[in-house]
Every structure is written in structure tokens, then in C-alpha cells.
Amino acid sequence: MILRLVLFIVLAVGLAGFGTVAWIDMHPAHPHKKAAPTIALLATGKALPPGTLLQPSDFIVQDRPPAQVPADAVRDTPANRASYTGAMIRRRLSAGALLTTDIAIRPGDHGFLAAVLQPGMRAVSVGVDAITGAAGLIWPGDHVDLLLTQNLVGANLPPTRKVAAETVLSDVRVIAIDQRLVQGASGSHTAAQSTARTVTLEVTPEQAEQVEVAAHLGPLSLIVRPSEAPKGSPSKPPPVFSGQVSPALAALDMPGQTGITVFQGATGKTEYHPQ
Template sequence: MSNIIKFAVLLVGALLIALIVRVVVASSSKPSEVKITTAKVQVSAADLPQGLLLRDEDIGWKAIPATEVPANAIVQGAPGSADLKGALLRHPVTSGTILTGDDVILPSAPGFLAATLKPEMRAVSVAVDDVSGNAGLIQPGDYVDLLLTQQMDRRTDSPDLAVSSETVVEHVRVLAVGSEIKRPKNNGVAPETVTPARTVTLEVTPRMGEVVAVAARLGSLSLALRSFATVTRDPAASAAIPVSSAERAPIWAGDISRAVRALPHARVAEASTGGSYAPPLPHTVTVYRGSEKTDNAAGAAGSAATSVAANSVSGAPPLPIVPAR
């Protein structure tokens, strides 16, 4: 009986060993599955023209096999990856194109400011403060108008023309704010801790540059931010849109303030009705007549009248009367 049990145990053991060997052989004969890894690379989010300063909405991320990542591509999470926000696009790209370091000029690269200028354009800087610079909210890549405000009270006696404001340059691109030539990142820094810029560099034509230089000597300059939504990003279409069809007349103080317009009329009304308006006092005139000296306007008038009467009797030509000033 014991031999039968031993034989059964050996048989079961042999079956188990055979089953294990079969599983091992079967698993080794199957081809091993290849594990595919992917990487996210930066791509263009739309058709972008040459010379564009890239913004957040211009770029995106796309997952591709790691084996297909081109050299110098911007890989998400890779150490030392360049930030393409604010970079200049060297050539046109279509939507979905993988962007590499060779496709852009980074803001930290030498000559970046000159590279951002369109052909035949110039860069000119203007001084701004917290008010004229829109409280620091204007950033590189924005489009602005340049307003000139002048104090005209030394050039005219009319209160209506005491102050004037006019737009001297329209639709120019901001290249730099202070020394920053790309849009700042939002790192949670409070606005009051950011040092305000004192200059703004604009992209202008040679003629506009002359206008800005003269306007800076005439009065104070202010920046008016324009909407991005009204301007197409297609260079050909943007060039076909007229910026201004006709010259607009300047705005004067009398065009804005009713009090300034009413000021000359109020003075005339007060003088005619005997109101609180007081005419200026006459200046004292000193008249010398022989050894006599008169130091007031009334005495001067009386002495002058006496002199006229005396000269008319003697036949001598009358002396000129000195009017009170």
C-alpha cells in the first residue's frame, strides 16, 4: 500500500513539473512586448508669420514618441529647456510644427532687439512715468498710440487755448519696456514691488522717429494702449488696413471744460454790470516840470493840463501828455 502511495506522489510531482516546464517554454517562445515611451514637445498652435514675438496662445505641447523627438526640440520637463515666450520667430511655420531652438531668436540672444525690427523700421525710446505709461501695464509686443499734451498759456492769452492734446503717432509696436524686451512671467510678485519702467522703446518709421523727437521737446508724452483684437496677425492683411484715413484736429482746453469756455464771457459780464470785477489800478507816473515833481496819476494829469494851457498862451508847442499806465 505504501508503494502505491509513493507512486501516486511521484506521478503528481512529475505532472506538476511538466506543467511548469510547459508554461515556461510557452512564455519564452512569445515575442516580448516593446514598451513605447513618449515625450511632450513644444509646437506652434496656429499658422505663425515670420518676425512674430511668441505669446502663450501661439505655442502648445504635443506628445510624440521619444524616438521621434528632433534635435534641439523644446521638451517638457527637460533640464535647461528654453522658454519660447517672447522669442522672435525666424521664419513662418504652420500649425502643429515642432519648434526648435533654431526656429527662434531668444530674448537673451545678442542683437535680439535689432532682429525684432521690421525692414526699414527704427527703434526710438520715450520717457514715461506711472501715469503716462499706463501704470506699467504696457508690455513688449503691445501696440500703442502716442499722445502729446502741451501747455499753451505762455503762447496765447485765450483760456480756451491754454492746453492742447493730440495724437502724433498711431499704432506702433512696443519693443521694450525699460530694459525688458519680453513679457514678464507671473511669479506671484505683488505689483507694488515691481520697479516701474522709465522708458518705453517703440518701433517706428524714420518719419515717425522725427515726429517723436520733436514732440518730446514740445510737451509731455503719454501712451494709449490699443486692442489686439482689432489687428490681424497676418502681415499682408495688417499692411492693407489703413491706420488713419485723415488727420484729426487737436483737442483744446475749451473743447473739454465748460468753465474755461465761459471764463472770457464771465469777465466781460462782470465789468459791464459793475460786479465784483475790479479794473486794474493805474500805475503811478512821475512828472517833472521845472523844479516841481508830481508822483501820482491825478497830479500828473493836472500838471500836464496846466503845462498845456501855459504853452498855448506863450505860443510854444504843447508838451506831450504822459498817459497813466
């Protein structure tokens, strides 16, 4: 009798424990809730003073519920990123501030150049080498040097001086790239625009004349300056001639030499031997 009672109690306790576990499994204490929908908005990753030309590195994304999205907020889309790259902000923005439709004036908007140019400055557009000016390397707001490479012609000009490179302008600001000056307001950004061919620079009237002359002398390239570089009007470096770059050409100027033979020496380095 006692044994039956004990078995009955054990069975009852087991059934109760099984039922408890099953109930907990069917009724979790913290049920998973579906994440509320959010909208991705463009914001600034750092504080920006008025007059700044926006670059891709200035953008961050803020996700907000639809109820907390201002009516004039700019959504994070490829078209909006392309459209606002190079835009000039009208007033100071703190880090994390949302971009709004009235915060910036974009290339292609009426009065863009008048707003971007500093007093007494001019805007001049130049065609640049497609490799040096590739999009992603140079952006509106960058400061650059303008480099000219030209082939020199002269009856008695030695080979060492037939090609020269020189700095035409130093430390000038890029204010627009390629077609963004006239098409930026549309927000379009196609594969054909992925390589910059025309760059608009902010220059003085005298520098604008120098650019126009340089454009007729030879190919132009842009060299990006570091953002920490001191501002001002640095002195221009002297021209660099082909003989300073190529030891082979320099050897041609050696007295009594009419030519050279070039081959890989035993050391694995290129050697130059006069004929």
C-alpha cells in the first residue's frame, strides 16, 4: 500500500514537471517582437562650417521611425548622395545633424557659383587627364595644384629638354567636377560620369589667364594637396625636364656620345652603356 502511494506521488510530480516545462515553452517570458520600420536619412558625420562643399566622407546615415522623419529631410539614396556631393551648405551644421532640402545649394541650382566664389575670385573650367582626375580621387572642396606637361620644339634642343612638366597653379580650390555644375540638380549619376574630364577651379583673374594659356600648351593634371597643408601662395617649383627623370636621356648629353645601349645587367638592374 505504501509502495503504491509512493509510486503515485512520483508519477504525479513527474507529470506536473512535464506540464510546467511545456507551458513555459509555449509562453516565453520575453516574446520576440518585430523591429519597427525605419527610414534611412542623410546626416553629417562631423561639424561643418557654412560654405563647406560636401564630400562623400561627410555623409553618415541615421535610421528613424517614420513618425520622427522631418518633412524636409533628405533620404539616403544613391541619387541623393550624388546630388548633394559638391553642394555648399548655407549655415553651420553640428555633427549628426540631418541634411534638409533647404540646407544646401547644389551645382546646377540658380546662383550656385555666386554663392560659392569668394569675393574677387573667378571660376574657370579645365579639361584634365582622365586618370589623374578620376572621380573618387578629387572632390569639390579639395585643394589642388595644376600641373602642365608639354613637348618642347627647337632645332638645337637636346633630347633631355624636349619634355617638361611644371606647376601652373598651386593651392586652388575645386568647386565642381565634370557635369555636376550643370546637371547636379537632377541627381543623376551614371557610369559615363564616373571619370572626371572637366574640373572647375576657383582662381584669381590673373590665374584664369594662366589656365587659358596652359590649356593650349599641353595636357593638364591635378595633384591633390593634403588637407593639413598650410594655406597661402607657395612659390612655384622649377620645371622638371625629361633629362632629370630619365638617366637614359641624360646619358645622351654626355660629351662625345651619340647613343646608348640599355640592357639588364648581372645585378638585375638596368644599365646604360654608351655606344
